Structure formats: structure tokens, C-alpha cells
Amino acid sequence: MTANASDGNPFLTQGRWYRGNLHAHSTNSDGAKSPADAVAWYRDAGYDFMALSDHHVVSDTTGYAQPGFVTIPGIEMHGPDPYTGERYHILAAGVSGFERSSESWGPQEAIDLVNAGGGIAVMAHPYWLGQSAHDMLEIDGFVGMEVFNSVTDVTRAKGFSGVTWDEYLLQAGLTWGFATDDVHWKHGAEGRGWVMVRTEDFTPTGLVDAMRRGLFYSTMGPEILDLQVDDDEVRVSTSPAARISFIAARSRGSSHLAGAEPLTAAVHERRGTEVYVRVEVEDAAGRIAWSNPVLL
Numbered sequence: 001m002t003a004n005a006s007d008g009n010p011f012l013t014q015g016r017w018y019r020g021n022l023h024a025h026s027t028n029s030d031g032a033k034s035p036a037d038a039v040a041w042y043r044d045a046g047y048d049f050m051a052l053s054d055h056h057v058v059s060d061t062t063g064y065a066q067p068g069f070v071t072i073p074g075i076e077m078h079g080p081d082p083y084t085g086e087r088y089h090i091l092a093a094g095v096s097g098f099e100r101s102s103e104s105w106g107p108q109e110a111i112d113l114v115n116a117g118g119g120i121a122v123m124a125h126p127y128w129l130g131q132s133a134h135d136m137l138e139i140d141g142f143v144g145m146e147v148f149n150s151v152t153d154v155t156r157a158k159g160f161s162g163v164t165w166d167e168y169l170l171q172a173g174l175t176w177g178f179a180t181d182d183v184h185w186k187h188g189a190e191g192r193g194w195v196m197v198r199t200e201d202f203t204p205t206g207l208v209d210a211m212r213r214g215l216f217y218s219t220m221g222p223e224i225l226d227l228q229v230d231d232d233e234v235r236v237s238t239s240p241a242a243r244i245s246f247i248a249a250r251s252r253g254s255s256h257l258a259g260a261e262p263l264t265a266a267v268h269e270r271r272g273t274e275v276y277v278r279v280e281v282e283d284a285a286g287r288i289a290w291s292n293p294v295l296l
Contacts, residue, residue, distance in 0.1 A: 006215070007213045008213075008292040010210075011226050013199075015198045015199045018199065020050055020072075021050045021195075022093050022178060023051070023076070023146070023149070024052055024181060024182070025182075025183065026038040028059045031184045032185035033185045035059050036064060039061055045190075048069060050072070051072040051073065052071070053074035053091055055078065056075070056103075057099065058073050058075045059074075073204070076089060076091050080106065083135040083136075089129060090111065090124060093211070094119035095117055096118060114141075121141060121142040122145060123145040123146070124146050125146050125149040125158070126161045126164045127152070127164060128156055128158040133165075134167075136168060136172070143212055144176030146179070147218060148193045148220065149179075149181075150181040150182055151181065151184060155187050162290075165177050179219060180194070181193055196217050196218075196224075219281075219287075221287040222239050222241060223281075224238055225238055227294075232269065234268040235266075236267075236291070240264055242284045244263050244279065247278050248278075248296075249274060252273050252275070262283075276295050278294070
């Protein structure tokens with residue numbers, strides 16, 4: 001999946017940081033806001049980009065882009081999933097080559113069509129779906145999964161998929177973790193999960209290419225300011241945190257709790273058996289930020 005030493009670690013690259021949401025619905029499917037109003041909410045809230053990802057349809061949002069604010073064509077696709085026995089939910093951004101998805105497409109066909117058009121495919125809210133890492137092993141070509149989905153957290157308490165992510169990382173290899181709103185404008189899910197993408201190319205194509213390479217972190221609010229790895233340790237700097245955790249394969253990670261003062265940095269001493277490390281930063285309000293995994 002990865003081709004460059006910096007993949008998965010945006011702190012090894014150059015560029016500005018851009019805040020965006022990739023999962024939002026409008027009246028073009030089952031959302032309560034019009035496409036114009038849905039896009040305007042994110043623009044007015046200070047986001048740099050967003051993707052409107054209506055069910056089965058690629059909504060044209062090019063007319064809502066403004067200087068300093070980018071829209072990315074998106075869609076949420078569904079169809080029969082032979083591995084779970086349920087309908088799959090696959091989020092896609094940077095979509096081209098089709099305007100609607102079909103319920104007849106299997107998950108691999110849907111992902112292949114996204115990739116053929118230069119987009120990225122993300123497995124949506126796996127915990128909410130009951131989709132395990134094992135269920136994903138026969139599917140190729142997706143770049144990641146939603147580690148946090150706001151609406152499934154708000155409505156079903158099943159928005160956090162970190163365990164599924166770790167199981168996949170151990171069983172199959174690298175894949176990225178995305179935080180999204182999946183907002184329908186009915187449940188107060190907006191503005192609770194987003195990605196921070198680092199790139200020198202602030203265009204739809206540039207943002208999608210950076211996300212394909214994992215050059216972002218996901219967050220509900222906390223900031224990851226730096227992440228460095230050498231032969232002996234993994235070091236992270238953050239906004240004030242109540243807890244900083246280094247998540248690795250099986251029991252190989254470490255976790256650090258704040259004392260009287262919040263944490264703003266932590267170090268994990270490498271043991272040589274971690275396989276991968278990703279960082280979670282939790283603030284005093286319980287909000288979390290997630291780095292992407294780095295292979296060790």
C-alpha cells in the first residue's frame with residue numbers, strides 16, 4: 001500500500017495543514033440540509049475542505065467552492081457484502097467516472113471503480129456495521145477505515161472502531177484511520193470528527209493524493225504537533241492531553257497518564273516487537289486524536 005518512507009507520517013513532509021470532513025449527507029439522499037447549506041456549514045465553521053458523500057449519488061459541489069475552501073466529489077456506496085451478510089458501506093472521495101453507484105456492485109467492484117477514477121475508498125463505520133477485520137481480508141484497494149464516525153457514536157454508541165483497526169493492522173498490514181462526521185443534520189453529529197491533511201497542493205486532487213499516502217491525522221479536537229521515530233524510540237508532541245498512548249501490536253504499546261499538569265509530549269521506547277505504532281491523544285474532555293500507523 002505504501003511507497004514512500006514518509007507515508008503515514010505527515011511530519012516527515014512539507015506543506016500546510018488543512019482541516020476537512022469527508023462524510024456528510026444532504027437532501028440528495030437522507031440529509032436534512034440542501035447541498036448548498038451542508039457545504040456552507042463547513043465553510044462557515046472554518047473548515048478548509050469537505051466532501052458531500054450522499055448515498056448512491058455523486059453530488060456536484062463545484063459551484064460551492066470558494067478561494068480558500070475546496071470541495072471534493074464524494075459518495076457513500078452500498079450493496080451486498082458476501083463477507084458479513086449485510087449491505088456494505090463504503091465511503092469514497094475524489095470520485096470520477098460515474099455519477100451514481102449501483103446496489104448490484106459488490107464491495108470489490110465498487111472499490112475498483114473508485115480507484116480507476118483516481119479516488120480513495122474508505123470502509124465506513126465498521127463497528128456500527130459489525131464488520132470485523134477478518135471480513136475485510138478478502139477486499140483489496142481501500143486506503144483505510146473510519147476510526148471515528150460521529151453519527152454512529154451519537155445515535156448508537158458505536159462510533160469508535162480502533163479495535164477493528166488494530167486487528168486489521170496486525171492481520172493484513174497498513175491501512176489509515178479516518179475521523180468523520182457522517183452528518184445527516186438530525187442528530188447533532190456535525191463538527192465532531194475531522195482529518196488534518198498536510199500537503200503543498202491545496203486542490204481536490206492534491207488533498208486526495210495526500211490522504212492516499214496517509215499524510216494526515218484524525219481528530220475530535222486534540223492536536224498532534226510532531227511525531228518522530230528513530231531506532232530507539234517514538235516521540236510525540238501534542239496539545240495539552242490527559243493521556244497519550246502508543247498503540248502497537250498485541251501488548252507491545254505503552255500509555256502515559258497526566259498528573260497534576262496535562263501532558264504535551266510522550267516517548268515510547270522501542271522493544272523491537274511492536275510491528276507498528278500509532279498514537280492516540282485524549283484531552284480532558286475525552287476527545288481523541290489519532291495518528292496513522294508507522295511500521296517498525
